[in-house]
Amino acid sequence: MTREPYLLPNGRVLRYSFHERLIHWMAGVSYVYLLLTGLAFWTPWLFWLAVVLGGGTSARELHPWVGVFFALAICFMFNMWGRQMRETPSDKAWWASIGHYIRNEDEKMPSADRFNPGQKLLFWGFLVNGVLLLLSGLVLWFPQYIPWNLHLVRQIAVFVHAVCFLFTVALFILHVYMGTAMERGAFGSVIRGDVSRAWANKHHHSWYRQLLRDSAAKE
Amino acid sequence: MSQAATEIVRISGHAGAPPGAGLNREYQVCKLVDTTTCIGCKACEVACLEWNGYTFSQTTFDNSYQTMPETAWNYWNLIKFNEHEREDGTMMLLMRKDQCMHCEEPGCLVACPADGAIVQYANGIVDFQEANCIGCGYCMSGCPFNIPKFSPTARKVFKCTLCNDRVSQGLEPACIKACPTGCLHFGTKSEMKDLAETRAAQLRTHSGHLDAGVYDPPGVGGTHVIYVLHDAKHPELYGGLPRNPRIPPLVGLWKKPLRWLGNLGILAGVFGVFVHYLRFGPKIVKEDELKPDGEGL
Numbered sequence: 327m328t329r330e331p332y333l334l335p336n337g338r339v340l341r342y343s344f345h346e347r348l349i350h351w352m353a354g355v356s357y358v359y360l361l362l363t364g365l366a367f368w369t370p371w372l373f374w375l376a377v378v379l380g381g382g383t384s385a386r387e388l389h390p391w392v393g394v395f396f397a398l399a400i401c402f403m404f405n406m407w408g409r410q411m412r413e414t415p416s417d418k419a420w421w422a423s424i425g426h427y428i429r430n431e432d433e434k435m436p437s438a439d440r441f442n443p444g445q446k447l448l449f450w451g452f453l454v455n456g457v458l459l460l461l462s463g464l465v466l467w468f469p470q471y472i473p474w475n476l477h478l479v480r481q482i483a484v485f486v487h488a489v490c491f492l493f494t495v496a497l498f499i500l501h502v503y504m505g506t507a508m509e510r511g512a513f514g515s516v517i518r519g520d521v522s523r524a525w526a527n528k529h530h531h532s533w534y535r536q537l538l539r540d541s542a543a544k545e
Numbered sequence: 546m547s548q549a550a551t552e553i554v555r556i557s558g559h560a561g562a563p564p565g566a567g568l569n570r571e572y573q574v575c576k577l578v579d580t581t582t583c584i585g586c587k588a589c590e591v592a593c594l595e596w597n598g599y600t601f602s603q604t605t606f607d608n609s610y611q612t613m614p615e616t617a618w619n620y621w622n623l624i625k626f627n628e629h630e631r632e633d634g635t636m637m638l639l640m641r642k643d644q645c646m647h648c649e650e651p652g653c654l655v656a657c658p659a660d661g662a663i664v665q666y667a668n669g670i671v672d673f674q675e676a677n678c679i680g681c682g683y684c685m686s687g688c689p690f691n692i693p694k695f696s697p698t699a700r701k702v703f704k705c706t707l708c709n710d711r712v713s714q715g716l717e718p719a720c721i722k723a724c725p726t727g728c729l730h731f732g733t734k735s736e737m738k739d740l741a742e743t744r745a746a747q748l749r750t751h752s753g754h755l756d757a758g759v760y761d762p763p764g765v766g767g768t769h770v771i772y773v774l775h776d777a778k779h780p781e782l783y784g785g786l787p788r789n790p791r792i793p794p795l796v797g798l799w800k801k802p803l804r805w806l807g808n809l810g811i812l813a814g815v816f817g818v819f820v821h822y823l824r825f826g827p828k829i830v831k832e833d834e835l836k837p838d839g840e841g842l
Contacts, residue, residue: 367658367681369804382659382679383700430825469682470695474615480686481795484656488799492807496814503818510827525830 332537339526339537341515349406350516353399353452356392361498363389364491390467393460400456407449410440417443437531444504451497455490462487574668574712575737576721578642579744579773580783581754582728585610585624585640592723593622593644596708616643618694621705622720625784641772641783642720642729645692645705647671649766652792653704655800656687669734669769670707678702689765689790707769737771744773764791 332340342350363385366376376385419436420427420443426434427444441449465472465483472480505512511525526534553563590612594601599619604612611626627639651671654663661677663684673684673693678701684693685702693702708718716722717731730737741759748757758777761767772786780786 369808370658370660373658373660376679382677386679386681387700428821428825430828432828466682469685470697474691477686477691478793481793484683484686485795485799485803488803488807492803492810495807495811499811499814499818503822507818507822508827510829522830522832524832528830529828 333541334520337523338520339523339534340519341521341526342519344519346406347516347519349399349402353396353403356396356399357494357498359392360389360396361495363392368488368491390463393463397456397460400453403449404453407441411446411449413443413446414439417446420444432528437535438529438533440530440533442530448497448501452494455494455497458486458490459494462490571733571735572668573734574670574707574769575732575734576647576707576718576770577730577732577737577741577773578770579728579730579741580639580641581744581748581752581757581773581775582726583624583640583642584726584728585626585638586725587612587624588723588725589642589720589729590620590622590624592719593705594620596711596719597621597706615691616694616704618696618699618703621645621703627782627784629782637775639775639783641786643784644720644770645671645707646690646765646790647707647769648790649768650792652687652689652765652796653684653693654687655792656683656796657681658683666709668712670709670712671769672706672709673702673704675699675701675703687792687796689787689793691785734767734769741771741773745777748773748775760786762787762790764789 334340359379362375363379365372366374366379366382366385367389373382376382379385380388416436416439420438423435424444426432462483465479466487469480505516509529511521512529515521515525523534526537554566556563591601602617602619605614607614609626609628610624612623613620616623622642622644625641625643629637629639631637647670649669651663651665653673654665654671657663658681659677659679661674662679663671663673665671680695680700680702682693682695682702685695693704695702708716708720711718721729721731730740732740738759738761741761745757745759748754754775756776756778758774760772760774760777760780772780772783774780774783774786776782780788
């Protein structure tokens with residue numbers, strides 16, 4: 327993954343390799359299906375979503391399978407990004423100036439590595455909630471195999487599934503907003519893979535400087 | 546239930562009140578199971594299968610008279626047997642007809658996400674509409690009595706209908722029809738409650754069952770199937786009848802506060818990012834922030 331050249335000859339920077347984009351969208355597309363069918367089961371006001379997606383019965387049949395697919399994508403993602411998502415000492419300073427980030431005063435922000443602490447939070451949030459959703463989802467998939475003297479397990483599963491769902495929705499709203507409307511250039515980076523040098527320099531300064539150092543060392 | 550369609554409330558051009566107005570008609574139905582006169586003959590089990598069109602399937606022998614460990618998706622009516630040894634060393638064979646209790650506050654209905662899959666009729670019957678069932682099994686998590694059962698072939702959930710099809714035509718449920726001892730009764734809720742209390746009082750005063758009583762659990766708002774028990778203080782002796790059944794707290798928490806909190810949170814989140822965009826707008830990178838050599842700032 328990291329073996330691809332990052333500084334592209336056309337003056338742009340490779341932000342996400344094909345492998346990374348593919349896994350991102352495996353998770354992304356499956357999550358959207360899970361979200362829409364999950365919202366249908368969540369509230370009667372949105373049950374029509376299940377109807378639009380082929381009916382409640384097929385939504386109930388497919389949701390668990392898509393969930394397994396999503397969990398797999400999350401595992402690949404952990405394998406791919408887990409190391410880069412580790413918290414670093416400089417993350418505290420970034421969080422301390424989160425107000426500047428929100429107000430788009432990016433020049434006052436401490437420089438970020440390949441993933442800024444907000445992205446790390448998103449990653450770990452989806453990972454932890456994804457694992458809990460998978461475990462509770464397995465119980466909800468086959469409630470008939472949970473014996474009656476363990477029926478508390480079913481109820482815990484129902485509740486855990488709902489709570490973790492809400493956490494992922496919060497993360498999803500932020501992620502989609504920031505990845506499309508707020509951070510111009512970010513959406514292109516996860517589709518085509520590349521960003522401009524100025525973009526890399528502004529949003530992920532430490533990472534960009536490292537890329538420049540690496541390429542200078544190579545030459 | 547069926548009478549409601551013919552009871553007149555208002556009449557045009559009519560002097561005085563409609564005939565029959567003010568009569569206290571009650572539509573709430575109830576099945577009374579008197580466990581003290583049940584002989585465990587299982588005629589109700591057979592009648593249930595016959596009426597509902599299920600074939601008699603394989604039974605499970607477990608060193609008791611019980612047909613199988615618990616009700617099944619195609620076996621809605623099961624007598625639970627318990628050989629109970631009393632403190633004085635004598636034995637009692639406790640028998641209880643297990644079936645859907647038709648709760649006034651049904652946990653299955655509360656937990657169900659599918660539009661129209663579970664309905665509660667004005668007469669108190671809680672009925673599954675399998676055409677609308679999506680087979681998620683949430684009802685199985687919401688029920689405090691272990692009644693809804695998943696059918697692996699239909700991939701939907703089934704349970705006792707209290708013979709809604711018969712009751713709506715003015716007939717009593719099939720199990721009542723078949724009972725040879727008269728331990729099963731069917732009528733309005735208040736009649737059955739009276740009959741049950743009378744029987745319980747009789748057991749206390751004449752039969753030495755000092756703890757005899759009626760099982761009509763208030764935790765689920767009362768049920769439309771009630772029991773007379775010799776020992777109402779220990780309902781769990783009767784094939785695991787729960788002492789204080791109620792909608793499971795986690796299910797209640799999920800469907801009430803968590804759902805409102807969640808809906809509010811989702812709306813606030815969408816609204817929040819929208820307002821952020823209006824106030825601060827996008828982060829746009831100026832390409833000339835970088836020198837042409839790409840060395841950065």
